[in-house]
Amino acid sequence: MSETTISPQLAKKFSRNLIERLIEFGLLCSAAFAVLITAAIVFVLVSEAIPFFQHVSLYDFFTDTVWTPNYSIKHYGILALVSGTLTTTFIALFVAIPLGTITAIYLSEFASHKVRETIKPILELLVGVPTVVFGYFALMMVTPLLQKIYPDLTTFNMLGPGIVMGIMIVPYIASVAEDSMRAVPMAMREGAYAMGATRFQTAVRVITPAAISGIVAAYILAISRAVGETMIVAIAAGQQPNFTFNPVESAATITSYIVSVALGDLEHGGIGYQSIFAAGLTLLLMTLSFNIVGHMARKKFAERY
Amino acid sequence: MTIKTSKKTAVDVNAIRRLIKKHKKNDLMFAALGMFVIASLTITLIILFLDLVLDGYPKFTLDFFTNFPSRRAARAGILSAWVGSSLVLLVTFFVAVPLGIAAGIYLEEYAKKNWISDIIEINVSNLAGVPSIIYGLLALGLFVYSFGLGQSILTAGLTLALLMLPIVIVSTREAIRAIPIHIREAAYAVGATKWQVVLHHVVQYSYGGILTGVIIGMARAIGETAPVITIGALTFIAFLPPSPVSIDPPFLNFAWLNAGFTVLPIQMFNWISRPQHAFHINAAATGAVIIILTAMMNGFAIKLRYNVRKKIKW
Numbered sequence: 001m002s003e004t005t006i007s008p009q010l011a012k013k014f015s016r017n018l019i020e021r022l023i024e025f026g027l028l029c030s031a032a033f034a035v036l037i038t039a040a041i042v043f044v045l046v047s048e049a050i051p052f053f054q055h056v057s058l059y060d061f062f063t064d065t066v067w068t069p070n071y072s073i074k075h076y077g078i079l080a081l082v083s084g085t086l087t088t089t090f091i092a093l094f095v096a097i098p099l100g101t102i103t104a105i106y107l108s109e110f111a112s113h114k115v116r117e118t119i120k121p122i123l124e125l126l127v128g129v130p131t132v133v134f135g136y137f138a139l140m141m142v143t144p145l146l147q148k149i150y151p152d153l154t155t156f157n158m159l160g161p162g163i164v165m166g167i168m169i170v171p172y173i174a175s176v177a178e179d180s181m182r183a184v185p186m187a188m189r190e191g192a193y194a195m196g197a198t199r200f201q202t203a204v205r206v207i208t209p210a211a212i213s214g215i216v217a218a219y220i221l222a223i224s225r226a227v228g229e230t231m232i233v234a235i236a237a238g239q240q241p242n243f244t245f246n247p248v249e250s251a252a253t254i255t256s257y258i259v260s261v262a263l264g265d266l267e268h269g270g271i272g273y274q275s276i277f278a279a280g281l282t283l284l285l286m287t288l289s290f291n292i293v294g295h296m297a298r299k300k301f302a303e304r305y
Numbered sequence: 306m307t308i309k310t311s312k313k314t315a316v317d318v319n320a321i322r323r324l325i326k327k328h329k330k331n332d333l334m335f336a337a338l339g340m341f342v343i344a345s346l347t348i349t350l351i352i353l354f355l356d357l358v359l360d361g362y363p364k365f366t367l368d369f370f371t372n373f374p375s376r377r378a379a380r381a382g383i384l385s386a387w388v389g390s391s392l393v394l395l396v397t398f399f400v401a402v403p404l405g406i407a408a409g410i411y412l413e414e415y416a417k418k419n420w421i422s423d424i425i426e427i428n429v430s431n432l433a434g435v436p437s438i439i440y441g442l443l444a445l446g447l448f449v450y451s452f453g454l455g456q457s458i459l460t461a462g463l464t465l466a467l468l469m470l471p472i473v474i475v476s477t478r479e480a481i482r483a484i485p486i487h488i489r490e491a492a493y494a495v496g497a498t499k500w501q502v503v504l505h506h507v508v509q510y511s512y513g514g515i516l517t518g519v520i521i522g523m524a525r526a527i528g529e530t531a532p533v534i535t536i537g538a539l540t541f542i543a544f545l546p547p548s549p550v551s552i553d554p555p556f557l558n559f560a561w562l563n564a565g566f567t568v569l570p571i572q573m574f575n576w577i578s579r580p581q582h583a584f585h586i587n588a589a590a591t592g593a594v595i596i597i598l599t600a601m602m603n604g605f606a607i608k609l610r611y612n613v614r615k616k617i618k619w
Contacts, residue, residue, distance in 0.1 A: 016498060023500045024415055030407035031416070034428045034474070037467055041439060044446035099342055106339025119343060121607045126350065128521065128603040130528025132570040133592045136577055137353045140360075140585060170346060198332040221434070228436020230531035231570075235577055255438050255531065262441070262535045268450055276535075280442040284435070291434050 045284060048277035052076075055271055061278070067241035067257070069272055076275060078282055080241040084251035085286075088162045088233055089226040091247055095166025096222055100173025101215070107174065108181035109189075109203040120178075123171040131168070135235030138164040143236060156238030156250035165232050169225055173218045180214020181207050213301040220294030224287045230255035254283045354596065361590030369590060373543040374572065378583030381576075383591055385542040389458070389566035390527060392546060396462020396562070397526050401469040402519055406508075408470075409477025409515075414503055433471040440468050441535025449536055456537045458546060459562040464532050469522035476518020480511035513613035517606045524602035528595055530570035542567040569595050 053061070056076045064077025103123075107116050143160035147153045184207050192202040208215065238250030239260040252260070258276045267273055372382025412429075416422035444464035454460045484507055492502040508515075546564030567575075569591055576588035 020498055020500055024411075027407050027411035027415055030404050031411040031425050032421075033404060034408060034425055034432060034470070037432060037443075037470070038428050040447055041435065041443045044443050045439075048446055099346065102339055102342045103346070106336070106343065110336045110339055121604075121611075122347065124607055125600055125603050128524050128528075128599050130530070130570055130595055130599060132528065132530045132573055132577075133357070133596055136357065136573070136588060136592050139577065140589075141353060141356060167346065167349065198328045200332045200335045201328065203335075224434050224436070228438065230436070230438045231574065234531075235574065255436065258438055258442070259531060259534050262445075262537055277442060277446065280439055284439055287434065287436055288431075291431065 041284070045277050045281040048274055049281045052271065052274035052278040055274075056278075065243040067252075069261075069275055074271075076278075077243070078254075078279065080243040081252055081254045081257050081279060082282070082286075083243050083245055084158065084233070084237065084241070085227055085253040085255070085283075087158050087245050087247055087251065088165060088229075088237060088253060089223065091159060091162025092165035092169055092226040092229075093219075093222060095163055096169040096173055096226075097219060099166070100170045100218070100222070101177060103170065103174040104177035104181060104215075104218075105203050105208070108178045109199055109207060120175070123175050126168075126171040127175070129168070131229060131231040132235070134164050134168050135161070135232045138232055138236035150248070153248055154238075154250055156236065156240075157248050158233075158237050158251055159247040161232045161236040162247060164236070165226055165229055168229075168232070169222045172225060173222050176218035176221060177211070177215045180211040180217070183214070184210045213298045216297045216301060217294055220290055220297070223290050227286055227290070228255065228283065230259060234259040254279045254286075357589050357596070358593045360586060361588075361593045364586055364590035365593075369587075374567075374575075375543075378581060378587055381584075381587055383569065383572055383594065385545060386567050386569045386572035386591070387594075388545055389542065390568040392458050392561055393461045393465060393533075393566065393568055394523060394526060396459060397465040397469060398519075398523065400463060400466035401473055401522065404466075405470050405473025405518075405522075406477050406515060409474045409481065410503055410507070412474070413478050413481040414499070414507060429471055429474050433475070437468055437529055438531040438535055440464055441532030443467070444532065444536045455563065456565060457563045458566045460536055461533050461538060461566065461568070462562075464536060465526040465529055468529060468532065469526050472522035472525065473515075473518050476521070477511070477515050480514025480518075481507055483514065484510050513609060517610040517613070520602050520606040520609070524599040524606070527602075528570055528599055530568075530574055533568055533571055534574070538565075538567060538571055 061076055061078050063079070064075050065079045065083075066075035066077050067080035068075045107119060111119065138161040139155075142164050143153065143155060143157065146157075146160055146163075153159070188206055188210060189202055192206045197206070233253045234256035237253065237256060239252050239256050240250055241257065242249060242251040244251060257279055261272055261276045368380075369382045370387065371384055372380060373384050374386075375381040408425075408429075412422065412425065416425070441464065444460055444467075448454045448460040448463055449456060454463075488506055488510065489502050492506050497505070542565060546561040546566060547558065548561070573588050573591040573595065576584040576591065579585075
């Protein structure tokens with residue numbers, strides 16, 4: 001008897017389940033879109049770079065130190081761009097790693113609750129400052145300042161943008177490293193204090209080793225940022241490819257080369273057009289390998305409490 | 306014997322006291338160093354921002370916002386740039402937000418522990434680490450040439466949407482994860498379906514966190530320059546795209562999607578690249594506009610998140 005009253009309700013179940021399934025499928029498609037983007041990135045870069053490497057041998061690409069796509073004798077030696085990328089990255093890390101680490105340790109272990117709650121939002125605001133504005137700082141303010149100390153410095157150099165890039169990256173390192181230090185259980189701090197350790201000793205000998213996987217992750221993130229950073233170097237480092245590791249010289253990075261080509265007239269399918277995809281592929285492989293190293297380091301150092 | 310030990314401990318106590326003193330000094334020194342680093346960073350950046358605003362100050366007139374760029378620096382304005390930025394962001398918003406929220410909901414609420422969800426997870430975290438200029442190359446190869454969308458507002462909007470997607474997905478997931486399981490159990494107990502639970506409860510309670518991610522993502526999209534330059538956006542635009550709304554039916558038109566455009570950061574980059582100082586003033590003013598805009602959006606988002614965290618007590 002009760003079955004007869006339920007059955008009209010049950011009749012609704014089929015359509016209801018169908019709608020549920022359709023919605024789940026739609027949501028799955030949205031999530032799978034992320035995979036599609038990755039596949040598209042790899043596909044586009046590789047398919048445009050293949051014709052490029054039919055013109056330029058892989059050996060020349062990786063060993064030649066001259067990059068002159070606009071001259072009559074064309075050279076495509078990516079090292080001329082990689083050197084600029086590595087030099088600016090190194091300067092940036094030289095600035096950002098000490099400052100970022102000190103900031104993180106201070107905020108996590110020394111600052112009072114109130115100070116931390118004030119500084120953290122400021123750091124987040126700084127992360128949001130567009131890079132083109134930092135490029136303006138590098139060219140119009142930092143380089144002139146450096147020229148007062150070192151008068152031979154040219155208007156376009158790698159030192160100014162490198163330093164500004166470092167300042168830009170400090171908040172990234174500070175906030176990721178601080179998060180991982182805060183995640184270390186309080187019991188470990190209490191243990192160290194109970195043994196008579198000072199805050200500084202606790203921070204350096206207990207908290208930092210315990211949070212090292214997160215700190216390494218922060219450094220790797222910083223390297224990826226610096227390698228992929230575009231506008232600061234495009235504005236302030238000059239866009240002339242130059243195989244040098246001397247920070248006072250001007251040079252192009254992989255990213256600023258892509259920008260300089262994109263600003264000109266792009267002949268679709270020409271070798272100049274293809275060259276930016278080959279450069280982009282190199283850049284992607286560089287950041288990817290840093291990320292993989294970071295992932296491995298994180299796994300190796302990961303501590304479980 | 307007893308005298309000997311007491312003498313020895315007396316020596317040790319002094320040594321220990323010195324040691325403690327030294328370590329306390331180290332402690333203080335590091336605290337001072339930390340404060341110094343933070344203060345000098347903040348002060349440096351404040352000086353730089355103030356300098357930017359002061360450099361651009363002469364240009365803060367209504368004309369600057371209502372004039373097209375011009376060969377003469379004094380008459381040049383950012384009309385086409387801010388209109389372009391707004392329209393591009395409109396496209397970005399309508400693509401990235403639904404897609405990102407849907408993906409976040411799937412990963413948190415529906416995904417089973419299997420290789421498909423593993424691959425998706427790895428992809429989302431990898432995408433967040435891809436340099437923005439790579440998205441520009443993707444858009445150049447795919448949207449501009451393969452899909453034939455050209456160097457249009459639609460292309461730029463889609464490109465920035467791809468950049469913004471990981472931010473929206475991550476913030477959606479974080480917001481959803483904060484909702485305790487018993488909320489869902491209660492809804493299931495009164496006969497709700499999975500989708501009803503998600504739509505009526507999970508999304509309702511996490512909208513604050515999702516909104517924070519959306520605003521931060523939009524603020525980032527405003528300032529993104531490299532990918533938009535890479536798709537070949539023009540730097541000198543002295544016209545406006547067709548208006549999206551009209552007084553005649555059908556009231557909405559989509560011709561603007563295919564229009565050429567420029568955006569605020571590209572306009573700024575263009576002015577920085579010129580040798581004349583007068584243009585640098587324009588660049589500074591544009592930079593100040595971008596910074597104030599993004600800082601307001603980010604500030605609002607941070608405040609919102611703070612309020613959400615404070616308010617919710619499960």
